Amino acid sequence: MTARTLVSVPKEARRGEVIAIKALISHDMETGFRYDNTGKPIPRDIITQFVCLYNGIEVFRAELHPAISANPFIAFYTVATESGKIEFKWNGDNGFSAAESVTIAIA
């Protein structure tokens, strides 16, 4: 299963600057609490975990639960420390996984 991901990280920042990071992934986030037309429960299928790594160091982690809406959008802040790579990883039910990465330059 491939999911559409979108991330927003400033291309450049000053060292020590607080930067906004945004990440969005397309996912139904099926709660497991719904029933289909025949009355059968629809099995849960959600993203359970989101992690952001900055040059390999975890700077943000979130656990997701059935109350989170479809297409979860996560925004947070971190401190720009050094040039390098910012990675995003999503994991979930039924072996779901998705990843994205961008680079940031520190002046």
Add this chain to the structure above:
Amino acid sequence: MTRTSRREFLRKAVAGTAVTLFPLPAIAQNSAGRVVVVGGGFAGATCARGLKKLDPRISVTLVEPNRTFTACPFSNSVIAGLRDFDAQKFSYDKVASDGVEMAFAAASTIDARGRGVALDNGARLAYDRLVLAPGIDIRWDGLPGYNEAAAERMPHAWKAGDQTLLLRRQLEAMDDGGVVVMSSPANPFRCPPGPYERASLIAHYLKTRKPKSKLIVLDAKDAFSKQRLFQNAWKELYLGLLEWVSLSSGGKVTEVEPASNTLVTDFNRYQAAVANVIPPQKAGRIAELAGVADQTGWCPVDPVTFESKRQTNIHVIGDAAIMGAMPKSAFAANAQAKTCAAVIAALLRGQAPAEQKLINTCYSLVAPGYGISVAGVYRPKDGQLADVENAGGVSPLDAPAATRALEANFADGWFKTITGEVFG
């Protein structure tokens, strides 16, 4: 004839008893009651005339600052250069000739307890029942960077008038190859299929007049009215020309920068040759002043009587009201207005209002001669207007061109019929 009128009788009755016995109901001034309607659009004008038709003895005043009404339905065709702007304009002459008193002024304050409306020309109107049909206002604090000045650069064109013509002029002045960017707000807003009809007709304009240009629609939603019909038509007619960016693809506009005509999302920036920002909306200004709007900016009402849940003796109809499953459309406003007139006529006679079903129909053009439609039936249920299941529906997905052409004709007939009924 020396028959004592009811009015005279009442006056005599009052004179003959202690005056304080009667808390001076307006019934003493007019045999059948006084109704003030604020807002002369599809809802207000329909309701005012409807009351007069139901009971000519009811005194009805319609408060409206403009002497000419400019209709929103079909104004997308004006923007795309397919229709004369004058075809959108209607006078209140026929409304007045039905016996509705026209007050060409704006309501400035409403005294819900004292049952009076003050107008900006200094007049004060007393009422037994007040109908507010103020339509929408732009939520100027709803989109960072977007304000009245920005709207001159990045028109919303969501209230028909100068804004409609401004957007048309901008499209006409644009070079072939220019990028048009539209934004569509989250629900609820006036005319749910409107942004997509507009996108279609702008795409038609580009295709026929500026074929190197492109249209990007940034949307704060993942789903919209008649979506599959629109998207099928876009594939068929405007492939590569019209790009729709949904909420889950990062389409929600979070800020605009009028100086550079740029729309900003969480993930991208879109600089436009022509920008059409359809901003978040709320009930017209007077709703807030009357205390009938809630924290959402819209007006909760009883689904049978359309009386405000926040103020007694004030009814709210049309786009300003929260009508459950019923969309904010001209036809819905017209249907609510007829029901509201019947309810008020009954209440003024001291009768209980009857519960009614309401209908909405809405046509959209995706190109000249290519129409699609949606219809719905609604009834009060659990304190809201709910969809009646298996009633109404949308145009078939796989219809032949002849069906689309027929529906485009029906759309024309729809406009002529509704404007004929309300203003003709």
